[in-house]
Amino acid sequence: MRSVRTALVALTALAMVGLSGCGDDSSDQPAGGDGVSGQLTVFAAASLTESFTRIGQDFEAAQGVKVIFNFAGSSALATQINEGAPADVFASAAPANMDTVLDAGNGDGEPVTFARNQLVIAVPKGNPDGVTSLSDLTKPDAKVALCAEQVPCGAAAGKALDAAGVALTPVTLERDVKAALAKVRLGEVDAALVYRTDARAATTDVDGIEFPESAEAINDYPIVVLKDAANKAAARAFLEYVRSDTGRNVLTTAGFQVP
Amino acid sequence: MALLLPAGLGLLFLVLPLVGLLARAPWSTLPQRLTEPAVLAALRLSVQSATLATVLCLALGVPLAWLLARVQFPGRRLVRALVTVPLVLPPVVGGVALLLVFGRRGLVGSWLDATFGITLPFTTTAVVLAEAFVAMPFLIIAVEGALRGADTRYEEAAATLGAGRWTTFTHVTLPLVAPGVAAGAVLCWARALGEFGATITFAGNYPGRTQTMPVAVYLALETDLEAAIVLSLILLTVSVVILASLRDRWISG
Amino acid sequence: MSEPAGARLLDAHLVVERGDFRLDLPLTINPGEVVALLGPNGAGKTTALRALAGLLPLSAGHLTLAGREWDHPDRRVWIPTERRPIGVVFQDYLLFPHLTALDNVAFGPRRHGLGRQQARQRAADWLTRMGLAAHARRKPRQLSGGQAQRVALARALAVEPALLLLDEPLAALDAGTRLDTRAQLHRHLAAHTGATLLVTHDPLDALVLADRLVIIEDGHVVQEGDAATITARPRTDYVARLVGLNLYRGRAAGQRVRLSADFGLTTGDRHDGEVFVAFPPSAVALHPRQPDGSPRNTWPATIAGVQRHGDNLRIQLNGPIEVAADVTPAAAAQLRLVPGQRVWAAVKAAETRAYPAG
Numbered sequence: 001m002r003s004v005r006t007a008l009v010a011l012t013a014l015a016m017v018g019l020s021g022c023g024d025d026s027s028d029q030p031a032g033g034d035g036v037s038g039q040l041t042v043f044a045a046a047s048l049t050e051s052f053t054r055i056g057q058d059f060e061a062a063q064g065v066k067v068i069f070n071f072a073g074s075s076a077l078a079t080q081i082n083e084g085a086p087a088d089v090f091a092s093a094a095p096a097n098m099d100t101v102l103d104a105g106n107g108d109g110e111p112v113t114f115a116r117n118q119l120v121i122a123v124p125k126g127n128p129d130g131v132t133s134l135s136d137l138t139k140p141d142a143k144v145a146l147c148a149e150q151v152p153c154g155a156a157a158g159k160a161l162d163a164a165g166v167a168l169t170p171v172t173l174e175r176d177v178k179a180a181l182a183k184v185r186l187g188e189v190d191a192a193l194v195y196r197t198d199a200r201a202a203t204t205d206v207d208g209i210e211f212p213e214s215a216e217a218i219n220d221y222p223i224v225v226l227k228d229a230a231n232k233a234a235a236r237a238f239l240e241y242v243r244s245d246t247g248r249n250v251l252t253t254a255g256f257q258v259p
Numbered sequence: 260m261a262l263l264l265p266a267g268l269g270l271l272f273l274v275l276p277l278v279g280l281l282a283r284a285p286w287s288t289l290p291q292r293l294t295e296p297a298v299l300a301a302l303r304l305s306v307q308s309a310t311l312a313t314v315l316c317l318a319l320g321v322p323l324a325w326l327l328a329r330v331q332f333p334g335r336r337l338v339r340a341l342v343t344v345p346l347v348l349p350p351v352v353g354g355v356a357l358l359l360v361f362g363r364r365g366l367v368g369s370w371l372d373a374t375f376g377i378t379l380p381f382t383t384t385a386v387v388l389a390e391a392f393v394a395m396p397f398l399i400i401a402v403e404g405a406l407r408g409a410d411t412r413y414e415e416a417a418a419t420l421g422a423g424r425w426t427t428f429t430h431v432t433l434p435l436v437a438p439g440v441a442a443g444a445v446l447c448w449a450r451a452l453g454e455f456g457a458t459i460t461f462a463g464n465y466p467g468r469t470q471t472m473p474v475a476v477y478l479a480l481e482t483d484l485e486a487a488i489v490l491s492l493i494l495l496t497v498s499v500v501i502l503a504s505l506r507d508r509w510i511s512g
Numbered sequence: 513m514s515e516p517a518g519a520r521l522l523d524a525h526l527v528v529e530r531g532d533f534r535l536d537l538p539l540t541i542n543p544g545e546v547v548a549l550l551g552p553n554g555a556g557k558t559t560a561l562r563a564l565a566g567l568l569p570l571s572a573g574h575l576t577l578a579g580r581e582w583d584h585p586d587r588r589v590w591i592p593t594e595r596r597p598i599g600v601v602f603q604d605y606l607l608f609p610h611l612t613a614l615d616n617v618a619f620g621p622r623r624h625g626l627g628r629q630q631a632r633q634r635a636a637d638w639l640t641r642m643g644l645a646a647h648a649r650r651k652p653r654q655l656s657g658g659q660a661q662r663v664a665l666a667r668a669l670a671v672e673p674a675l676l677l678l679d680e681p682l683a684a685l686d687a688g689t690r691l692d693t694r695a696q697l698h699r700h701l702a703a704h705t706g707a708t709l710l711v712t713h714d715p716l717d718a719l720v721l722a723d724r725l726v727i728i729e730d731g732h733v734v735q736e737g738d739a740a741t742i743t744a745r746p747r748t749d750y751v752a753r754l755v756g757l758n759l760y761r762g763r764a765a766g767q768r769v770r771l772s773a774d775f776g777l778t779t780g781d782r783h784d785g786e787v788f789v790a791f792p793p794s795a796v797a798l799h800p801r802q803p804d805g806s807p808r809n810t811w812p813a814t815i816a817g818v819q820r821h822g823d824n825l826r827i828q829l830n831g832p833i834e835v836a837a838d839v840t841p842a843a844a845a846q847l848r849l850v851p852g853q854r855v856w857a858a859v860k861a862a863e864t865r866a867y868p869a870g
Contacts (some may be wrong), residue, residue: 010410032313075481144379148464150481171381172463173470175477183463187364382635387541415567416606420671421623427594434610 040234041086043077045093045221047117047177047197050239051254052091054175065234073115074152081106081226088229089238091221093117094152098222108229111222114242115256117195118218120155120208122184127207129190129242135209137191145183145192148173153180156217157193159177163216181206195219200255208255221256277495284492285485292489297466298475305472309451312390313398316447319391320398321440324486325428327399328406339403346396351405353392354460355407361461370508385478390451405439406432443488445505452498520657521545521707522675528556535731536573541707548710548722551749552750556731557711561677562661564709565600566593570796577707586840595609596675599668603680605660607652612689613639613663614648620671638666642696642714658689665700670691676701676708680715713783715754719743727751746790757790758835761869769866775832775858778808786869793826795863796837799856800847810858815851816845825849 044052049071049129056067070087074097081087082104090107091114098111101109123131131137137144145156146168154173161168171189174180180192185205199208223242225235241247248258285292292298326332327339345353361368361379363453371377379385411434417427433440462469464478472494479487517767518782522541527534538731543549550555562568564575566582569590577582582591597618607616626634639648642662652660653854661681680802681697682690690726698721701708718725719739724764725734727742727750735747746752762771764783770776771789779789796804803810813831820826825844827837835857846856 073481145463148478148481150478150483170465172465173478174464175459175474179460182355186358186362188358213301371858410606412602412606414607415565415593416600416602417619418567419565419596419598419600419677420620420667421594422619423594426623431608434608437610 004210010030015215027152030103031204032091037064038234039067039068039176040089041070042089042233042237042238043070043072043081043087044089044091045077046071047093047195048091050201051197051250051256054250055242055247058227060236061140062111062241063234063237065231065237068102068237071087074161075100083211086228086230087226088235089205090226091223091242093221095222101224101226108225108232111224112212112239112243113220113259114223114247115221115240115251115258116218117197117221117256119153119160119193119214120196120199120210122181122192122199122206122208123190124209125188125205125207126186131191131209133163134164134168134213135242137168138166142191143189144168144170145172145174145180145189146170147177147193148175149174152219153177153193153195156219160193160211160213162213164213195255196235197255218257264466280488280491280495284486284488288485289489292486298490298493300467301470301472301475301490302465302497303403304383304386304470305452305494306497308390308471309448309454311387312394312451313390313444313448315387316395316451317400317440317444320395320443320447321402321433324399324402324406325432327410328358328403343396344398345393350454350456351460354389354457354462357385357389357392357457357461361385372500380461381463381466381469382464383462386458386471389457389461390454393454394447394450397450398443401443401446402436402440405443406437408439409435441505445502449498449502452494500512514703522564522575522577522709524564524575526560526575527573528559528563528568528573529571530559533559533731535563536731537726537727537728537731537733539709541709541725543707545724546579546701546704546708546722546723548712548718549728550712550715550718550725551728552713554730555728557713558679559731561679561709561711562598563736565598565677566591566596570797588859592853597671597673598675598677599671599673601661601664601668601676601678601681605652605664607655607660607663607667608614609652612649613644613655613659614650616652616663617667617670620667623669634670634826635666640665642666656689657685658693661685661693662696665697669700669704672706676704676706677832678708678710678712680712680714681710682714683712707806727754744790744865745788747869748789752790757792758796760789760833762787762789764866767861775811777864778861779864780862781866783866783868787866788869789864789866791864793821793836793838794824795859796829796835797858798827798837798839798843798847798849799858802856803858808861809864810856813855813857815849815853815855817851818849829855831857837852 025066042052042056054159056069059065060067074092074094077090078092078097078100081101090101095173101107102111107186119135121137123129135222146157149155149158172183177194177198181194181198181202183189184192185202197210199206205239225232225239251258268373323342327335346353358380363369363372363378363380368379371379379388409432413431414427419432422430453473455477458471459474459477464470464474472490476487476490479490481504515679520540522539523544524539526537526539533556537556537560549560551557559568563570570583570585571695572585574581581589581692582596583589608619611619614632614635618631618637619629621634622628636645636648639645642665644662647655649657655663684693685693694717701721710718710721712798724738725736725742726733729748729750735742735751742751743755746757746759749759760771762769762776762786764787767778768776769779769787769789774788777789811832813828813829813835816830817828818825824838827839827849829835829837837857
């Protein structure tokens, strides 16, 4: 299923890029202000889909570079890059997956952390059970969804619960953060630990309750230019653009913290 | 020759991925990985739930196949098309659909919750339901085919001897189509054993309760490719052994 | 139709309409009587049997057994197959392949309320009566054709049916087995106290096994009666062929019967008006030239075909009338009888029979 979704996301991204490219006939246009041009391929974590799509559009408009995204799970992206997929930039949702790429010698220079994500308690809109802290989730009939420990949001949840000293028995360990969130939206669970960005993207159905222990389980998002990048100039420009005020604004709106 | 070449290619296409798994299997650490309690728990749950799902499919699917094969009623074509819905529906969507019906807020689930205090999601029952939903068409199609191929005059003969519909069905029709039912049940079981999308969506994932082998394989893939390969090999071995033995006893015999 | 109504066990008027085909068959059978329903393929024999068994509903008419209505569309009466006291022997027997001979026979009694042991005991008795006690544990596929036929008969009789229906019961057997089995079947049918309907296209089965023959063509009764009447006085070409007679229809004036504008025969019987004239092929003599002397019926003919018929040859002749003639192989050789050959045919008046057609 994962690969199907990946393919769909990739196709959607390609279609979006293709459509926007049709309008401005960009391939023959003169390069933008900073002297970069051509085409840029960015492999980015799935949780960046909304914010990077937005940043990409702004970047295209400002720089005249056509940006193609491949959004997928960070571990899948790391594998693809190490297997030789043609990418210029890698933005990961976790340092571990970045290390996979760096250890294989596929990075160009040091990665930089451009965003941080942290957990919130996602509850149905209006917070009917009045949840305010992690300990509220241990009530006998409370049904809670966590991410499986194998995926980043699950590992983060484990850390936060340890830090709070809360022993929580979830009803399910979901495969990824979106699946955990979906269980809240469908009303099958009373709460789930998800990233603030995901809760914010689902704001019509859920509320995100902040809790102090989430500070113990902050997820860093590193980004790097890849060694085999075909368009290194554009790649560096994109990195800078992500960390510019415009980029930071988009990320903050999505619920990320920016350093 | 014109048939052998594509036939050989077809076999190769099906078997090569298996070879790939075998080639990458971590043979040295295999014994200790096999005996991990989590692995055994997932395996046991998978076999149990696939078997229960097959029993459920037999109990509901055989009568439905009989209805489709033997009873003329308006809308039969539509019903037959509806039966195949789970075949084309992506299993994840099937899982969501099950949640919308049997979930805590679902059409039937909310009633179950209010009346009996039963909630199905995140239970082993949910695993069985998800597997049965996805696997039942395999059983129905096989049994309906067998029923259509069977000589209905035997049923007429039974009627002339005083047997009503039910007795005729249990004493004559079912024994006559037993090989077809067995083949359908085997297919159904195999499909249930490998079920992933509907299960993880409807039943979630919790070790010992709802974590079946395919779900365990999927999660292992996130961090540990070798563990995923080992789990897949176990699943393959168990299913091949069981299917081969069932085939000999039920179908050829 | 002259029997007193009380004697009838089966009283039916079977009307079944399917597409262009219409079966319209009045039928009565007395207790212990065996009626053969005879007719060519497609005449509606099997349709009639299925209607009696309840495997096919009547379109109109009625079906009553022992005073109880089974099917009466006008009154919306319908007794389903499984509640009719019938026994059916199907053309290819339809023994349940997954059951032993014993369990096949015990199936009916079990459904009629007997316990497992009682049903098996009755089945064993019936198999013994059929001389099949040694084969009780065999599956149908391990039985010979004749054995399977007898198991099928035992299965049908074991429910002690008020109406026994036999659909071409001997058709699947080879000639040798058929002779034996026919004799056995005759014995069992004679012992059966209910009504029996035998559907067949084989006149010999009908003549040997049945007390009365009902002959249908295209859904309608064309002749009905006992064997002697039907063999002596066929009324349609189909019946005449069945009983092996040449049959013509004509207008009689005394002994002379006019068959067409320019052809007539002299017969042994005297009638006036529409008559049938019948004579056996063996009564036809063939001559290379026009014979003179005693036979008063002679005519020129052309040989259309030659077939073996028992020990003799049957010669098909064209001419003013189409005629079958039986000759010995010696005579055939002497006359050099080959298709296309012209000969003279002769029939003695005394060997022809005329009877009213009205």
